[in-house]
Amino acid sequence: MSMTEPHDRTSITRVDTAFGTFDVAASDIVSFPAGVPGFEECRRFVLLSSAALAPLQCLQSVEGPSVSFLVIDPRRVQADYRCVLSDMDRRRLTATDDALLWLAVVTVEAEQTTVNLRAPVVIDSRHMVGYQLMPAGSLYPLRFPVPGIA
Amino acid sequence: VLVFTRRRNESIVVADGIEIRVLRVTKDAVRLGVTAPADIPVHRQEVYEQIRDENRRAAQPRLPIAALLSHMKGPGSPG
Numbered sequence: 254m255s256m257t258e259p260h261d262r263t264s265i266t267r268v269d270t271a272f273g274t275f276d277v278a279a280s281d282i283v284s285f286p287a288g289v290p291g292f293e294e295c296r297r298f299v300l301l302s303s304a305a306l307a308p309l310q311c312l313q314s315v316e317g318p319s320v321s322f323l324v325i326d327p328r329r330v331q332a333d334y335r336c337v338l339s340d341m342d343r344r345r346l347t348a349t350d351d352a353l354l355w356l357a358v359v360t361v362e363a364e365q366t367t368v369n370l371r372a373p374v375v376i377d378s379r380h381m382v383g384y385q386l387m388p389a390g391s392l393y394p395l396r397f398p399v400p401g402i403a
Numbered sequence: 404v405l406v407f408t409r410r411r412n413e414s415i416v417v418a419d420g421i422e423i424r425v426l427r428v429t430k431d432a433v434r435l436g437v438t439a440p441a442d443i444p445v446h447r448q449e450v451y452e453q454i455r456d457e458n459r460r461a462a463q464p465r466l467p468i469a470a471l472l473s474h475m476k477g478p479g480s481p482g
Contacts, residue, residue: 286441286442287441287442287443287444288444289458290444290446290451290454290455290458291454291455291456291458291459291462292458292462293444320462321462322458322461322462323461341437341445344441345441358457358458358461359461360457360460360461361461362460369454369457369461371453371454372454372457385454385458387446387447387450387451387454389447395453395454395457396457
């Protein structure tokens with residue numbers, strides 16, 4: 254595949270996912286300049302929504318190995334969820350707060366579903382840039398059990 | 404391993420744009436300030452490893468979506 258021009262917002266990338274094949278516009282692709290821990294080679298993702306999946310969404314890589322994470326708004330899990338951005342985070346996520354999209358990664362296993370409230374993914378929807386944050390001293394659990402997300 | 408002696412407010416430069424500065428030294432802890440470009444991940448090692456391992460558990464290259472949704476919406480999952 255040829256390199257996508259950084260300013261060509263109309264080019265289309267075909268993405269194969271567990272729910273089928275999607276055509277994704279370049280303007281929908283979120284770049285993760287530092288990758289995601291464990292998947293540093295994946296630096297471009299797209300956030301897929303579908304009614305069947307709600308309130309979950311799927312954060313799907315469009316570069317490198319086909320990696321996808323189920324994600325959810327952490328406030329749906331803990332209504333008062335609040336994380337403070339560090340100075341470094343602020344330099345990397347420069348949009349105003351209302352343009353920051355917070356997502357918590359969901360781990361589904363046979364016995365239990367948990368949500369990672371410790372290390373949220375934050376997307377600057379203005380600049381389409383995302384990072385998984387690792388706040389120092391966060392008291393939120395890495396594996397917050399959820400009996401059912403519906 | 405490269406070994407350096409640094410005093411407070413002295414730093415080490417790694418490649419272009421990465422600077423690690425000693426801010427404070429106490430008996431058994433060193434406070435460091437790291438300046439790095441936005442595409443360089445900088446993390447505490449043990450926190451990084453926890454989150455990396457959790458991401459690996461969470462990554463679902465091929466999700467059995469139907470089974471998953473019935474599981475998630477099913478009543479009385481153990482928790």
